[in-house]
Amino acid sequence: MTELLAILQLARNDFSYFFRTKWLMAVLLSLNLSDMLVVALVYKQIIPISKINYFQFFVPAVVVMGMFVAALDTGRRIWLAIREGVIQYYLSLPISTPGIVVAYLLAGGLSAMVYSASLLLVALVVLPVATVGNTLLLLPFLFFLAMGLAGISAALAAVASTHGEYFFAYQQVVQILLLTLSTVYYPIEIIRNYLPTFLTSLVSANPLSLAAQAMRNTFLGNPVQPFSLLNILLASLPFTVIGAVAYLSALRTIQAKGKM
């Protein structure tokens, strides 16, 4: 019980730090809202409606994109804690080392969820859905996805250690690859016509593609498919586990050697 309380307190601390970072909020909001209200609208004008209604296609995906970018910030917070020695303080707290890992992943998942929920509200205003209940049903599964994405970021922070330039480089590479090789920006039919089969399979299995597609379906008023929810869970799980193991081993190294 004490351990659980400690985990929740640490998670709350990290969660509030995310929302107190003014510059980050400015970046995220200006990027995501302008993607929704400017880019999606303009592309709707230059992409024939006979091919796709791009506004309807892209706005739900921006919610997923926002969640992804917010979840990735977990890595920056872990990297900062390692670089500035705050991690030594955390290790001295009456909380187990796996508890610290769980707290960070929980906070990462939760902050990404809360942030993307605010984008979802905007999306619901500009693109009303037939059944809001379906969209709400997606949220717990998106939370798992956000934890998985936070896990990727945690793994990057653990690998980069105190080298800031490498951490931000890894983060940007992962961000570009995961977003570009997904169906966030374009439908899978277009990808199939252009990319080789193995890359198309990767795009289909990409958790961002799965989440974006599920989100689009709910906006179209289609019932949520249990199979798609299961897919999101299965695609997120490996990232969460890899991130947790990488961060845990980084913490164990710090415990043993005093540094990474």
Add this chain to the structure above:
Amino acid sequence: MLDVLRLVWFDLKHEIYPPVWIGLQWFSFTIQIFIYGALISQLVNIPQIPNYQEFYAVGFVVMMTFDVGSHAGREFVEAAHEGRLPYLLSLPVSRSKLFLSIALKGGLELALMLMVPFAIILALIGNLTVLSVIAAAAALFCLGFGVAGLMLGLSFIAFKSSDLYVAVTTGLSALLIRFSTVLYPLVFLARASPGYDFVAKFSPLTYGADLVHLALGFDPSMLLNPTIAVAALTALAVSTLGLAVFLLGRLVEGVKSG
């Protein structure tokens, strides 16, 4: 002049050893053009722009220029925040040489970043004259200096709060890019929502992007009047750099960044 070169090298070597940032920019460009650009161009249909991938590639280079210019401005504030600037100010080098070295470093950094992407664009578009290539490069440099000057001009915010400065400049950057003709011609901004085109005319990127697109042979009917674009870009570079020098001359001496 040797002092200036030494100062330029002092700052530039951090970008080159290791060349993480430069490599990353080249990597982003390649992925964005050959995956995102290629795929989105399968969807886009603009009669005046038969190949949207090329239009997007040029726009992406303009965005990179903007990114490098704003980075130069932010780096200056960071230097003040971390104590490097007071060190530079204590050197036996005149203020004018110091500002010249900052500008030169920005220009060299921009050249390094754009070398590969620009070459790829020229290969993609092909069939260009030397004059058009020089005009495009000159427009990019002018935009880069203008943006750096704008960010330096805004640095007075940083002397109150560096957190607020980063929030303002990064938020502003995202909006300046979206409300510009970097990714789409002005006429479609107007069609998307009344007033968007009016806002876009305040973005320096609109003038930079249209000028570079024009120099690289895109249909002028989709672009702004080049005379206005040249005037706007020159005015931006001269005024913001002038303002930055004026403000910095009064702000940096003995002031600590918050």
